[in-house]
Amino acid sequence: MSELVAKNISKSFNDKKILDHLSFTVKDGEFVSILGPSGSGKSTLFHLIGGMLQPDDGTFLLDQEEITGKRGAISYTPQSPSLLPWRTILKNVVLGSEISGQVDYSKARNMLKKAGLEGYEHAYPYQLSGGMRQRVAFVRALLSPQDFICLDEPFSALDEFTRLEMQQWLLSIWEENKKSILFVTHNIEEALYLSDRILVLSKKPATIVEEYTLPFDRPRDQNLFLTDEFLKWKRMIYQVLQGSF
Amino acid sequence: MQNRLSFMKKILRGYSPVIVIIVILLIWQWSSLFFSIPKWLLPAPTDIFNEAIKGWDSYTHHLVSTTYLSIGGLVIGVSVGLIVAIILHLLPLVRQAIYPLLILSQNIPIIVLAPLLVIWFGFGVLPKIIIITLVCFFPIVVATLDGFRQTSPELVHYMRMAGATKGQLFVKLEFPHALSAIFSGLKISATYSVMGAVISEWLGANKGIGVYMTLAQSSFRTDRVFVAIGFIMILCLLFFTVIMLLEKVLLKGRRHTNE
Numbered sequence: 371m372s373e374l375v376a377k378n379i380s381k382s383f384n385d386k387k388i389l390d391h392l393s394f395t396v397k398d399g400e401f402v403s404i405l406g407p408s409g410s411g412k413s414t415l416f417h418l419i420g421g422m423l424q425p426d427d428g429t430f431l432l433d434q435e436e437i438t439g440k441r442g443a444i445s446y447t448p449q450s451p452s453l454l455p456w457r458t459i460l461k462n463v464v465l466g467s468e469i470s471g472q473v474d475y476s477k478a479r480n481m482l483k484k485a486g487l488e489g490y491e492h493a494y495p496y497q498l499s500g501g502m503r504q505r506v507a508f509v510r511a512l513l514s515p516q517d518f519i520c521l522d523e524p525f526s527a528l529d530e531f532t533r534l535e536m537q538q539w540l541l542s543i544w545e546e547n548k549k550s551i552l553f554v555t556h557n558i559e560e561a562l563y564l565s566d567r568i569l570v571l572s573k574k575p576a577t578i579v580e581e582y583t584l585p586f587d588r589p590r591d592q593n594l595f596l597t598d599e600f601l602k603w604k605r606m607i608y609q610v611l612q613g614s615f
Numbered sequence: 616m617q618n619r620l621s622f623m624k625k626i627l628r629g630y631s632p633v634i635v636i637i638v639i640l641l642i643w644q645w646s647s648l649f650f651s652i653p654k655w656l657l658p659a660p661t662d663i664f665n666e667a668i669k670g671w672d673s674y675t676h677h678l679v680s681t682t683y684l685s686i687g688g689l690v691i692g693v694s695v696g697l698i699v700a701i702i703l704h705l706l707p708l709v710r711q712a713i714y715p716l717l718i719l720s721q722n723i724p725i726i727v728l729a730p731l732l733v734i735w736f737g738f739g740v741l742p743k744i745i746i747i748t749l750v751c752f753f754p755i756v757v758a759t760l761d762g763f764r765q766t767s768p769e770l771v772h773y774m775r776m777a778g779a780t781k782g783q784l785f786v787k788l789e790f791p792h793a794l795s796a797i798f799s800g801l802k803i804s805a806t807y808s809v810m811g812a813v814i815s816e817w818l819g820a821n822k823g824i825g826v827y828m829t830l831a832q833s834s835f836r837t838d839r840v841f842v843a844i845g846f847i848m849i850l851c852l853l854f855f856t857v858i859m860l861l862e863k864v865l866l867k868g869r870r871h872t873n874e
């Protein structure tokens with residue numbers, strides 16, 4: 371079980387308002403994307419949820435329990451993979467569970483296998499490609515004891531081809547595990563393809579301008595990109611984004 | 616043919632420093648014969664080599680003593696350095712007050728304090744260990760603190776988001792990150808420790824390479840001075856090699872990490 375509620379979150383840096391009374395809910399097992407332009411405060415929102423920063427106003431509840439300003443309540447993948455270069459892949463993916471909880475190597479091996487990283491357990495991060503490293507970071511988040519996962523633009527540094535592959539892979543893994551995911555992106559297609567729901571952020575100060583529940587069935591595959599309905603959604607959200615900046 | 620050529624090239628590259636040394640020794644040997652330089656001024660390499668073999672029994676106890684002294688001083692100096700660095704790192708207020716002074720004190724040759732130490736502590740082992748500790752201590756402290764400070768902010772950020780305590784952050788991230796910097800400091804400290812040992816022996820001792828050197832110098836046995844210098848160099852290289860091997864074993868998988 372894990373349900374995240376954000377109530378009236380506001381945050382300013384040096385009198386510059388970045389987030390303005392954000393409120394939203396991510397239900398148990400739901401995949402929600404936050405779509406917003408660069409610099410709108412998406413990473414800042416994650417830092418607030420993760421307790422790295424204190425909001426000026428508002429609270430976060432995880433399963434009805436207040437976690438505002440509390441670190442370690444959620445599992446998180448930063449914008450860059452952030453793997454420890456001196457640890458092997460296997461040792462890297464158990465880091466989250468090492469910090470809080472129990473290390474389970476057989477589960478870790480299993481998960482790496484599913485992520486297509488079999489045979490790389492004892493490799494070091496520098497021996498992996500960017501996409502593989504991103505997968506390792508995601509496996510680490512899945513193996514962390516927390517049930518709520520925040521992903522901060524995990525695929526933005528990848529090329530188009532790898533990104534498609536990674537999206538597909540993320541969906542298949544998530545459909546098996548059904549942890550709640552809050553996913554940040556500035557790519558409309560990515561948000562449409564992956565999410566149950568999309569929250570659209572406006573530019574500074576960021577507020578939630580629109581919220582969409584997507585009708586696409588699961589499991590999804592890449593044919594979805596070419597359907598009329600998908601293109602219609604894409605056009606609509608594009609216009610909303612245009613209007614909001 | 617091609618293969619043999621590249622093979623030759625490889626050998627030349629790997630051993631080129633050795634070749635340079637051999638060439639220098641040959642020139643030295645030849646010129647001391649050709650110009651008939653007196654032995655007390657500059658003995659030929661062969662003379663030095665002969666003395667090294669012939670006198671072996673008379674100086675081994677000096678050699679052993681200095682080796683022990685350097686290792687003891689190095690271990691103590693490095694331990695103290697690491698502890699001080701960790702304390703300074705974990706207590707930012709103390710670091711702010713002390714770190715600039717540490718950097719400044721690097722510019723003072725520690726050796727000038729040696730006579731003071733002899734006045735305070737006499738001619739026993741203690742003042743010698745203190746001297747070696749002092750010279751080994753600074754490179755380690757500065758390298759270690761730099762290593763801690765240069766921990767990638769991204770990784771710190773991830774660890775803190777994951778709920779790591781200050782202790783976990785240190786044990787799992789900052790310390791392992793600093794290891795390669797610590798090893799660079801260690802390499803400098805190791806060579807300093809031999810230097811520190813010899814100089815502390817100059818100031819007063821009854822055995823050690825430093826003593827052997829002083830005795831040789833006062834009796835104009837320049838060949839023996841060279842034997843001492845040779846062994847000091849060998850000792851430094853030995854320490855350096857041991858540390859490099861240790862680094863290779865402990866930090867495997869680290870190379871290329873920044874690429």
Ligand SMILES: Nc1ncnc2c1ncn2[C@@H]1O[C@H](COP(=O)(O)OP(=O)(O)OP(=O)(O)O)[C@@H](O)[C@H]1O
Nearest residue numbers: 383384388406407408409410411412413414415556
């Ligand atoms: N610690 C901080 N101090 C001051 N200003 C900050 C700080 N962190 C972020 N900001 C400002 O807040 C704004 C939002 O930053 P944030 O990193 O959250 O954007 P983002 O939506 O994640 O952008 P991107 O898509 O490029 O990652 C930026 O204008 C940034 O300059």
Ligand SMILES: [Mg+2]
Nearest residue numbers: 412413414449
């Ligand atoms: Mg960001």
